[in-house]
Amino acid sequence: MTVLRIDASIQGPRSASSELADLAEAEWLSVRPETTFVRRHLGADPLPADAWATAIHSQFVPEEQHTQEQRDARALAASLASELQEADAVILALPLYNYGVSQHVKTWIDLTIAGSVPGTALLEGKTALVLTTRGGGYGPGTPREGWDHNTAYLRRIVADVWGADLTLIERELTLAGVNPAMDAFIEAAELLKKAAHEAATNAGRSLATR
Numbered sequence: 001m002t003v004l005r006i007d008a009s010i011q012g013p014r015s016a017s018s019e020l021a022d023l024a025e026a027e028w029l030s031v032r033p034e035t036t037f038v039r040r041h042l043g044a045d046p047l048p049a050d051a052w053a054t055a056i057h058s059q060f061v062p063e064e065q066h067t068q069e070q071r072d073a074r075a076l077a078a079s080l081a082s083e084l085q086e087a088d089a090v091i092l093a094l095p096l097y098n099y100g101v102s103q104h105v106k107t108w109i110d111l112t113i114a115g116s117v118p119g120t121a122l123l124e125g126k127t128a129l130v131l132t133t134r135g136g137g138y139g140p141g142t143p144r145e146g147w148d149h150n151t152a153y154l155r156r157i158v159a160d161v162w163g164a165d166l167t168l169i170e171r172e173l174t175l176a177g178v179n180p181a182m183d184a185f186i187e188a189a190e191l192l193k194k195a196a197h198e199a200a201t202n203a204g205r206s207l208a209t210r
Contacts, residue, residue, distance in 0.1 A: 001035045001036070002036045003035055003036070003038070003087060003090065003091060004037075004083060006039075006040050006108070007040075007042065007093045008093065016133040016174040017095040017133045019197075020169060020171065020196060020197065023200040023201050023204065024201070024204035025091060027203075028204040028208040038087065040083070042108050047076070047080075048073075048076075048107075049104075051073040051077070051107070051111055052107060052114055055070070055073035055074050055077045055111065058073065077111045077112070077114040079115070080111050081112050081113075081120075084122045085122045089129075090123065090126070090128045091129045093132075094150075095132060095150075096132060096148060096151070099144075099150070100149040101149070113161070121161070127167070128162075128166050129167045130154055130155075130167070130169070131169050132150060132151055133170070133172075133174050134171070135174050135175035136172070137185070151168070154168075169196055169203060170196070171193060173185050173192055176188070
């Protein structure tokens, strides 16, 4: 079995989303130690931001007239689509940035879609674990209610466009204890952290058995 793991944090070893993915992966391997993990870290090794537009524009030019940049962009898009489609399951650690999906995650999604046959559900019938984190609070009644433009988009792409059997785990208030303005939320943040860690551990164990 092959699991594709995508990380996207720019926080390195301090990443809350990667921490959740580490827990899920460790539990997965405890159940299925023969699993091969294929890794791509979009935060540490971002994809070229202009590759998607280049790949799309090449579709309107005869292949024999493609520039080297267009050939490279098309090859990259095709390889990303194949990487996703060939995986038996995926673990996606994709935090919220600036109230939405980060630029480097959007580039990966756009290129993967560009590299696939239109209408192809790349994860049809496969398991996808999405782990997303938010520095602040975005729940009902908070000042930022409705400002999370990340989670619903990820659900739409992974479950509806790519056809995955989606498990979604969220963690909020990750900046409590980091940003002094959020010190009042440290206790609540610890409870949310504990719940998310337990959920990630349980998901890694249960999804590995499917």
